[in-house]
Amino acid sequence: MKTKIGIVGCLGRMGRSIVSELRNYENVEVSGGIARSGNGKIGLDIGLALNIGLEIGIEVTDSIFDLFEKSDVVIDFTNRECLLQCLEIASDLGKPLISGTTGIDDIDLEKYSKRAPVLWSANMSIVISLLCKLVRDAAKSLGQDYDIEVWEMHHSLKKDSPSGTAIALGKAAAEGLGIDFKINHYFNSNSNLREKGSIGFAVSRGGGIVGDHKIMFTNEGEQIELSHRGINRNIYAKGAIKAALWLAQKPAGLYSMKNVLEI
Numbered sequence: 390m391k392t393k394i395g396i397v398g399c400l401g402r403m404g405r406s407i408v409s410e411l412r413n414y415e416n417v418e419v420s421g422g423i424a425r426s427g428n429g430k431i432g433l434d435i436g437l438a439l440n441i442g443l444e445i446g447i448e449v450t451d452s453i454f455d456l457f458e459k460s461d462v463v464i465d466f467t468n469r470e471c472l473l474q475c476l477e478i479a480s481d482l483g484k485p486l487i488s489g490t491t492g493i494d495d496i497d498l499e500k501y502s503k504r505a506p507v508l509w510s511a512n513m514s515i516v517i518s519l520l521c522k523l524v525r526d527a528a529k530s531l532g533q534d535y536d537i538e539v540w541e542m543h544h545s546l547k548k549d550s551p552s553g554t555a556i557a558l559g560k561a562a563a564e565g566l567g568i569d570f571k572i573n574h575y576f577n578s579n580s581n582l583r584e585k586g587s588i589g590f591a592v593s594r595g596g597g598i599v600g601d602h603k604i605m606f607t608n609e610g611e612q613i614e615l616s617h618r619g620i621n622r623n624i625y626a627k628g629a630i631k632a633a634l635w636l637a638q639k640p641a642g643l644y645s646m647k648n649v650l651e652i
């Protein structure tokens with residue numbers, strides 16, 4: 390029995406990557422793809438709409454509710470407003486939802502996961518989950534003597550800043566240090582002196598960068614850094630599909646990639 394996967398935001402950068410990547414899975418079928426209402430490509434075959442060189446036999450539509458009804462699990466890569474719609478419907482129907490949408494730190498995901506399996510991750514790359522673990526361990530070993538700074542660069546069209554991944558890396562460092570991230574971080578945007586013990590963020594945007602992250606630990610004598618370079622968006626698509634196949638078998642609750650990877 391194939392797992393029916395629905396994609397919200399199917400015509401976006403991540404939607405394209407997921408549709409393309411799903412072609413490599415025999416145990417999966419695309420149940421549907423959602424674009425924003427009014428999109429001129431609604432009604433077209435998803436493959437044709439994405440111009441990926443073949444039809445997949447499923448049309449682009451704009452009803453998120455209908456998509457959840459005909460899917461075993463839904464994957465969302467859109468924006469905050471759309472994710473909220475997905476969460477409401479997933480909760481009402483008790484259907485599994487995977488979301489990688491970032492810029493959503495103010496959304497109470499726990500609330501929606503009471504009645505549906507919800508997995509959210511700022512970064513679906515399996516290696517980034519490993520990097521977060523390494524950062525946590527490094528911070529724990531190095532302690533408060535080292536200033537911690539997180540830098541990230543993404544493509545020029547990215548709307549949110551800093552990236553969800555950068556925030557996740559900062560939170561991993563805070564966890565390693567045993568400090569409260571919420572009151573111990575700042576954004577390098579003004580000239581005030583650096584607060585000791587605070588985690589700093591700096592951001593670059595440009596071109597088609599898929600996702601570069603660096604976390605530096607610096608004291609008066611030396612610096613150590615951990616970094617990751619995303620080269621192809623299929624790293625995120627592979628992780629999202631792995632998570633979707635995992636979540637489809639799970640009961641209601643809030644999950645992360647750490648649960649999928651058991652790290």
Ligand SMILES: NC(=O)c1ccc[n+]([C@@H]2O[C@H](COP(=O)([O-])OP(=O)(O)OC[C@H]3O[C@@H](n4cnc5c(N)ncnc54)[C@H](O)[C@@H]3O)[C@@H](O)[C@H]2O)c1
Nearest residue numbers: 398400401402403424425467471489490491511512513625
């Ligand atoms: N977690 C991860 O691994 C990961 C990886 C890449 C991107 N992202 C995040 O995913 C999100 C999307 O990134 P992207 O580069 O694909 O963006 P994008 O703008 O290329 O794609 C988003 C798509 O969602 C569609 N959309 C927006 N509102 C909608 C609605 N109400 N109904 C239906 N469709 C709607 C847009 O039309 C667009 O096609 C961002 O928040 C980004 O940070 C996360």
Ligand SMILES: O=C(O)C1=N[C@H](C(=O)O)CCC1
Nearest residue numbers: 491511512547552553554600
């Ligand atoms: O391309 C994006 O946008 C990405 N967003 C995520 C983030 O905000 O961390 C993951 C990396 C790519």
